[in-house]
Amino acid sequence: MRQESGDASLLRRLNSAAILRILRGGEVVTLTELARAARVSRPTAEGIVEDLLAKEWAEECDGGPADRQRGRPARRFRFHGSAGHVIGVDVGGYKLLAVTADLNGEILATRRVAVSPDMPQADRIGAVAALVEESVVDRAKLAAVVVGTTGVVDETGRVVKSVAIPEWTGVHLQAELAGLIPVPILVENDMRLAVLAEHWRGVAAGYRDVVYLFTGNRIGLGLLIGGRLHRGSHAASGEIGDQSSGYRLAFRNVIDYAMSADPGELRSPGRAAEFAVGRARAGDEAAARAVEAFATRLAEGLVTIVNPLDPELVVVGGGLSQAGALLVEPIQRHLNRVTLYPPEVVASRLGNESVALGAVRLALDHLDRTLFTQAL
């Protein structure tokens, strides 16, 4: 339970947090603007900024000759984004992806490594650790690392269960990495990071209730409810791939199509779907029917969650989101037909970086909650 009372210093913490939040927006601001935005007096804003400068969380910068007005020039400040950086990692079956960003969320680097789903556990951990090591810009300034992975991840950072990467089940990823790098490390389910990314820089920006449907080799859900990430009581929220037969059956159509159109090749469900999408794009009628049937099956599964939750938006992400309208339109049509209040359906535009990007966002959120709130 949060402490709701406090002494005089609480006031300073509150006001500091308000100022900091404005700076975290990324703009260059003057003291007067800051004071007005935070609804405090100028001397107060000044004192707080002084503190932040001393802590090196803010920096003074000249506004450039562009915004010279009459009168004495204002001192200008901004969040000291380069004071630190974070690393967001996406651990997938076939690839590892690390995105390094500064505290303003500016991407500094992106690294990708190909791996195999049946890689031994120790090797995969080693590969993740090596990728993180490579991505470090400055050891002293690394502030947090967030790793997104498939499967159920408990609050201690253990992968309790992973269907997509069987070898991965049981690994205590947080502990493994914490031994190597002395910064806060968080492990989170990849679906949830993806929906976070969409809410940050994707198609879900500004929405509060969002259902994120991942479609690739597997099917998964990520839920944003009331503007907050939903984790569930066992952090198992969104685990629908295994049992829920509707989603599994969805692939049947595209697999059948791929088998009949190109019997020579054996494809995973995701590859079969990609194949069918490609052919449909090229004008193949049978492929188009198979993709439409696939999309409709997905939509039928979505109805059971859309009706109870009543979200504003459904985001289709994952490898198959590049199918775009081919996938989105049949889903939208079905929801329009069947649900009382159909949400908008859109395809993700973040591509395959969404999980790593969401990991960066979670790292920044974590810093906001801990460092920037408790240490004021």
Added chain:
Amino acid sequence: MRQESGDASLLRRLNSAAILRILRGGEVVTLTELARAARVSRPTAEGIVEDLLAKEWAEECDGGPADRQRGRPARRFRFHGSAGHVIGVDVGGYKLLAVTADLNGEILATRRVAVSPDMPQADRIGAVAALVEESVVDRAKLAAVVVGTTGVVDETGRVVKSVAIPEWTGVHLQAELAGLIPVPILVENDMRLAVLAEHWRGVAAGYRDVVYLFTGNRIGLGLLIGGRLHRGSHAASGEIGDQSSGYRLAFRNVIDYAMSADPGELRSPGRAAEFAVGRARAGDEAAARAVEAFATRLAEGLVTIVNPLDPELVVVGGGLSQAGALLVEPIQRHLNRVTLYPPEVVASRLGNESVALGAVRLALDHLDRTLFTQAL
């Protein structure tokens, strides 16, 4: 966006709110206990209690001879529950139910009126208004009225759509009642009030993620997510009765049984289910099978929401919840078999007062948010 900064007076408001929240717990407390619990100094607690006494939100009371210890006796205080009262109303198809409670949540009176689903709109409004009028204890002390009704209720208090009471669609219940009674009036969907009641005084007390399944003549869901009531973007959360064929089909088994066992009578789905439950209790094998099939169908529908949401608890409420284990056990079995992390399944014990009770709780919550926070 909430204001996160403030001047010195904010501190007092914060601390007052902390003290008030403790008093709202209902206990009789001394100043020292209050100061310790709210983590403020004794003089601060004293000053705040003085304010609250002046506003008549708190009252001094002697502790009785029971708790005489050594030392100078402490002054004792409690929330002034009788300073006001609220009314919670359940508008159903067949009955209206009003519960009057004081600000401590103590029930003062309960009133019930039988109505008919095809009652004209105006008559029903009149009946609700009359029931509220009757339930008023002291006009000057009535603090809020909350009405729970079936159907989709928008944020202005209009019944946008009601399936169970067709005549009810489109009525602006909030406006109709606001003209009659000069206190805050809120209208809310009945499922959501029911889950609120379970969380307050029912089987869901202490849980944060709860799925409430209403079973009676209709099927509905109420969701508590992260300790908060989920409304959805169109306030349509939980509207699954119409289209979601799984739930509709659930009644098929009990209706078939009722038709075959007692062909003379035509029963609504809910009555058929009640009939089957009664016979199953009496030892009828066919009835038991029908009820079990009914429960399993419900569970199959629940799976599609339990898997994505990962709740801790499923509460079965509504008229059929009196079936108890007959309904709960097959549902629990099915969820255990099919879901990764099966939630606990329990039957409501609040009976048919849960909606009105939840309405009382919402009224009290509303007062906490408005009066007791903004007017400090």
Added chain:
DNA sequence: CCTACTTAAACAAGAGTCTTTCATATTTAC
């Protein structure tokens, strides 16, 4: 080049709240 104007910064004074500390009051236990 100098003056007037505009805007920001720096400083000082005053008010509100909280905490700590000390003296006083009231009751029980022995």
Added chain:
DNA sequence: GTAAATATGAAAGACTCTTGTTTAAGTAGG
């Protein structure tokens, strides 16, 4: 009756905020 325990009440001191005044640093125009 005295000592111990607990509560009350008042005073002093610290922290933060706000308002108001003065000083500083530029631009605009003659």
